[in-house]
Amino acid sequence: MAGLTRYLPILDWGRAYDRHAFLSDGMAAVIVTIMLIPQSLAYAMLAGLPPVVGLYASILPLVVYALFGSSRTLSVGPVAVVSLLTATAASSVASPGSSEYIAAALALALLSGLILLAMGIFRLGFVANLLSHPVISGFITASSLLIAASQLKHILGIEAAGHTLIEMAPSLIGNLGAVHLPTLAIGATATAFLFWSRKSLKPTLRALNVPDGIAVLLSRTGPVMVVIASILIVVGLDLGAKGVALVGDVPSGLPPLSLPVLDLSLWITLLPAATLIALIGFVESVSVAQTLAAKRRQSISPDQELIGLGMANMAAAFSSGYPVTGGFARSVVNFDAGARTPAAGAFTAIGIALASLFLTPMLFHLPIAVLAATIIVAVLSLADFGALMRTWNYSRADFTALATTLLVTLGGGVEMGIIAGVAVSVLLHLWATSRPHIAVIGQVPGTQHFRNVLRHEVVCTPEVLGLRIDESLFFANARAIENVIQQEVAVRPDLRHVVLNCAAVNSIDASALESLELVMHRLEDADIRLHLSEVKGPVMDRLKRSDFLQHLTGEVFLSHYQALEALSPNMRDTPQVSLRPCKS
């Protein structure tokens, strides 16, 4: 039973579900639904899909996440960055508006769902760690700029194409002469109002003595207010006839079932993009879910989140949707509005289903420019230029990763940007760990302690070299150790013994073991023996599973002092003769 509860969290919270929870969840669902309708339409448009697909993606996936997700308050559905990734990937295999394009979006939902599910089942969530914070930060900032730029054409009422700034800039600038003024008027007004409402609606409402809780919730309804107002204006002034692009006919009804195409070559082509959608979506979701869970001292399970998100994406694939994930803004609204259990998500799904049954005819006169304004205002709040300066101050390596991701994403697109960012951050990390700190150590006179000869007044004997390795040994730093030992040995003509102090070595991988063997044989050729001291238990256990210890030219000493005592036999009787200051 405990096992099943782990994979179906609903069995846990569902048993304690009561009227109070129902009322809280229901209220939250109403508010999230109102917020979600314009957002879903807008993000579907950003993904290059018919707006109604955004509504479809906000129904079944929410119900499925409510069953499998581990977060109580995460709100799943279309989000900006994943929509951009979908647009990039789908338009690489089909042209927007075609049925192949919609099929590609479904395939992306299915593939990313399967990837998430597999990562959850095999507990591979750690792969998302490859996306370091600077990489994500640079990627989100670049994506939000790309998204905002891609919506400019809708605000201006002109044509433009491309998925990178380099591709978009020429057509945007070239068509500037063809700006459609009524569209621009609506788009610019909507953008301005949304920016204002985001920042100033709440204080204004408070100043008008609206109770705090209601002011917070009303301030989130800016997009809906703009949608309603713009529809009224379009109808009143008959702007559709004057060339303002409208959403047009949105089919009514529940999402039709869909069967993703079984096209292996298409799947292979889309696999990298689907992986990216899965990873980015997972990172965004987990980060939001953990932040919200912490506020109520709850915890989430990242592995279960993978399963919940995976199932939600599969649901999207089979109900005419497109890739979904947990969104930041919508989850915060859900939380603030009082959602207590995942049932709130299911109720939201009912709300969106009602909207797609009955509200869609009213969306006919909604201007595309207003949806574009919704997107622009939402994504620009994600851009974080301050991170550039903060990261520069904190660490040049992290700044390099951030700046690389940002620039490559802007110039070369989302996939290339992420790949470049991950490659740079992994390389910089390996570089940072590729030179482990290795100290030549000498004896603190009269004690059994050993310290770095560069920092302390210690004594040494010319026949024995003590080296303390201050890091675990693995492939990235294995060769550095060969180099250091070789250099230290080359300047000591009287050397007979090298003792590696391994007190700080937590593991030795096969590459490092090979390096140690190489070092040992090279030392042997120069008639020098290699010894180890203070090897930790787990490291020793592992060494015993290789034949390194059988070949070892020297011994393994429990303490470094024992090593010195054994290897320079005169030391105990005449330390003043055999031990001299190390720096001499």
Place this chain on the structure above:
Amino acid sequence: MAGLTRYLPILDWGRAYDRHAFLSDGMAAVIVTIMLIPQSLAYAMLAGLPPVVGLYASILPLVVYALFGSSRTLSVGPVAVVSLLTATAASSVASPGSSEYIAAALALALLSGLILLAMGIFRLGFVANLLSHPVISGFITASSLLIAASQLKHILGIEAAGHTLIEMAPSLIGNLGAVHLPTLAIGATATAFLFWSRKSLKPTLRALNVPDGIAVLLSRTGPVMVVIASILIVVGLDLGAKGVALVGDVPSGLPPLSLPVLDLSLWITLLPAATLIALIGFVESVSVAQTLAAKRRQSISPDQELIGLGMANMAAAFSSGYPVTGGFARSVVNFDAGARTPAAGAFTAIGIALASLFLTPMLFHLPIAVLAATIIVAVLSLADFGALMRTWNYSRADFTALATTLLVTLGGGVEMGIIAGVAVSVLLHLWATSRPHIAVIGQVPGTQHFRNVLRHEVVCTPEVLGLRIDESLFFANARAIENVIQQEVAVRPDLRHVVLNCAAVNSIDASALESLELVMHRLEDADIRLHLSEVKGPVMDRLKRSDFLQHLTGEVFLSHYQALEALSPNMRDTPQVSLRPCKS
């Protein structure tokens, strides 16, 4: 002057050059030249190039390496694995035998030379660390099998094509009926003799009372003996007329100057292969050079090796050669034969130049099958199947990297094999470090010491949670810390303070800093303050460059005891009341 010596090592050893060194180097050069002639022809054939290109690649590159290389005894020239990489890359853009194919090989030499040079100048040698030992081991074993399989057709006298076992197997098996018996007789005999001479020639010579040094050197001349014997047999029995494939016309003369084509799209296509050639070549060279230098207590400079190898490859590109690197077998022969300085390499170049001026007509009747036998025997000694078992015993992660590289290389080719191996080993390393050891610590009663609650009888207070982080914090383990803290906090309802003991934290990157800030804000939402204790100096310096410490909800304590004292004020007066066994 010291600076120039660093970049031109010849200024160092050249000044002390005397008659004694000249005689040693000269003797070594004669022996290496004899060994190199058949090897150069064979490896050029393996690379899909006219055999004479192998001679060309053994002239100017050796002279240039003698000027710039830091190893005294490394012998540079064509080697098996790099020849295979050249064949794979060049045949992806041109068909063997065409002038475009030769141009591709020159472009590969130029590009890998430039890459090596750039890595040397920017001190990027650490990039080679990405090739962990299991990856190299799996790659070399798989390559040697691929190379041996690719030569089978020459031994059998049949046609076969492909660069992976999967591609080669069908055509090899399908053409088995067409085996050319005279070719097979020569090829099989040569292979058998070479295997025998490799293993048993030296003991046999010793048993015949040949002095030890001469026996060692003579035992290396197996390939030359086979070459001479086979030419005599071919001429004597007129086997050329009976269909045995011969080397044929080899142009006499010094290598013609060549100008690599300036074709940017070709260069971009070849860039990944050139990078691989540069990295693999560098790793092989440095490993050999370091082993040999250690025998004489010399040391080499990896960065200078990059420059030496880079210049050697550029020289190959401009003298009708193909990519070269430092070879294991030839360098050992050079060393054993008494080479003392890089001048031995320059003298070898003179030897090869003489051979290409005067000996080439004699190679007309050399059977291709004999060259193939030379290659097979040379590469099979590189295959190391024991490594599979050794690595399995030592570490499952390293075994996975080795097996992945081996299988993907065999089935998917050399480039895919290396990429898969590097990806797997980096992922496994990040996975291993993605769960840092974090211990809940309690006070050892009556002392100021703190220990893991799971291993020691220690006391705790319910308001304060002490956590000791046993690793440096970076992007791969940053999120694990969020999870651990969240889980520990969720089970402690009375908690007011979390104290992170950072005594073992050597660095905190931007991702981990972000995680700490997130954790801090989440704890703040739950009315818990976050404190740090025992932060190391460099870590503290870096934290001061961010605004983390200004936002910190708690304090930074010098010792963990001070933290506990400050945060549970009753402790000092009534420890028996405020501190209870942690496990309760």
